[in-house]
Amino acid sequence: MSKQELVVLGQDDVDGCCPGLLTAPLDEAQSVELAKVFKALGDPVRLRLLSMIASRAGGEVCVCDLTPAFDLSQPTISHHLKLLRQAGLIDCERRGTWVYYWLLPEMTDRLAGILTRPAGKPLPEPAGTAGNA
Secondary structure (H helix, E strand, O other), X not given: OOHHHHHHHHHHOHHHHOOOOXXXXXXXXXXXXXXXXXXXXXXXXXXXHHHHHHOOOOOEEEHHHHHHHOOOOHHHHHHHHHHHHHOXXXXXXXXXXXXXXXXXXXXXXXXXXXXXXXXXXXXXXXOOOOOOO
16 A cells, blocks of 8 residues: 555544554554554654654754763664664655655554543543442
8 A cells, every 4th residue: 555545544534544443452463563663762862853853843863963962872773763664654855865754644644543532521441440439
């Protein structure tokens, strides 16, 4: 599936493409795909890198601006960036000797849609707690 198709699906109807956790259970394929994304976000360095990239004015950042923020080697930073790319959270482009990174909002929008409770919809009652107030 091309990135363009993902963008169109995500913009047309997030609920139809990616039902929230309170709407319907995830199927096996969705669970496997989302687990990779959450695993990528489960590391503090990768979470900081994603935050630095997403919050950058102009929408992109050079790797030369990311590396000094960490007490890690350049190959380690590159490895973390590679995992974020593989999870579909960021993309990059080489320009001369530097690589520039930017956020892929389709994936963060998808995560937000999955984790967001539909407006006005109450949370389900946990089993065995109804009437035990």
